[in-house]
Amino acid sequence: MDENLENPGRYLIAKLNAFMRTTSGSEDAINEMASRRVAYADRGQDIISEGDEPRTVNLLLDGWACRYKMMEDGRRQILAFFLPGDLADLHVYILNAMDHSIAAITPIRYARLAPKEFEEISDAHPKLLRALWWESLVTGSIQREWLVSVGQRDALESVAHLACELFLRLKTVGLVQGQLCDFPLTQLDIADALGMTQPHVSRTIAELNRTGYVILRRGQLEVKDLERLKKLAAFNPNYLHHLRDD
Amino acid sequence: MDENLENPGRYLIAKLNAFMRTTSGSEDAINEMASRRVAYADRGQDIISEGDEPRTVNLLLDGWACRYKMMEDGRRQILAFFLPGDLADLHVYILNAMDHSIAAITPIRYARLAPKEFEEISDAHPKLLRALWWESLVTGSIQREWLVSVGQRDALESVAHLACELFLRLKTVGLVQGQLCDFPLTQLDIADALGMTQPHVSRTIAELNRTGYVILRRGQLEVKDLERLKKLAAFNPNYLHHLRDD
């Protein structure tokens, strides 16, 4: 976290590097953005709720969050997981009301950027603007791939795909050490993301762990054989739109 | 179609009116866009395929299309349906390769806009640009709602929700007459959109028709009781982000 405070935009910078070479000018701009209007939320807490008028672009600095929708009868669909460096709804201030909520999964630190600040910075750095555009298109692409998971993949494939995706996304922002990364999702989070029930997630994780390709447990994910995991998940990395595979 | 040829952007104009009052200036700009580089495709034909480098922004002028992904083993997930007036991937020319394909469901007419033309027009009409932004955000919102359908709704709710959505979207562009609209989807299309199998779609449509709220058949959809249909589908119109309900 120390390094993080000096270089608060580092995860976003790392991610954009998967798409372009950031210049030191844009890096400074990102760090500038990321050090203004910093806010905190505890696990479980909404940082913005369905129906609210969106006023800020949120940049996640530390921790995990999720986008979700709640149905009247209490069913919850998680629509996306946010990892450090992810931006929530770049242009959403065009719309009048949020159609979903965003909540912290772990305690988080995030920057709440006012549209005006955001525009100033992107006007001054057209290359950065382009990169941010790319990031929001990739977010859309991930959203579509999730529909493929929920619509077409069976339980084992789905869980494997999610593990694969999160591992690779964490890797691009530098949050993987060797084969290990943090994994704070509960089985209920996974269930609500993949359209399954929690007991079935439990059984499916057990089955996945039995393959030996990964060790997935609350708190930590270890990927022992990424290639086989990808194969099992029918994982095609194109949708992440990285310049190179990593 | 006659009126359409004089006023080729009419469906898009009608749609944007759900968000803002279009000025005659922007209407002319839209019609201008929509009359350049017009192309045709037959039913079943891809207009752009996964892996292709995207070169144009596509505006659907007539007919229905879909965005889809194919898995190696032949499973297909339909990600979105395009109706007249819909734009495909406004900013996709930022990315190097399509991560999905777009195919005609009926014979279609569409405009293939070069990025440069597109930028000229939007530079000249900032209000229009904002409206187009809105339309792409709504497209993203629809994408998310589909995940709720596939992840949380059961078969009957899902099919009802899809009927509801398509009916309302057609209504916004003026393609509903009374309670009737075209409905060219096959049961296999619906199945691949909702993550079901075709025989189960058949049974589910039969069950839905038995409620009397709709008459859904190949070619045509008749909505007899929209309110009850919405209720059955757990349909919350907020995600369409219209200024007023219609």
Next chain:
DNA sequence: CGCTATATTGACTTTGCTCAACCCAGGTGG
């Protein structure tokens, strides 16, 4: 140490899938 969260497991049920036969309507060509 005990409380609360989460995870595991078992027995049973249900939804939706599979496979396959059959039906039906529209379009084409003899």
Next chain:
DNA sequence: CCACCTGGGTTGAGCAAAGTCAATATAGCG
């Protein structure tokens, strides 16, 4: 004009995947 073909659509029987409900176990945490 009719026979046939083809692309949907319907239906049935049996099955498998995943859901439900509930009891039990486990693990952090205060």
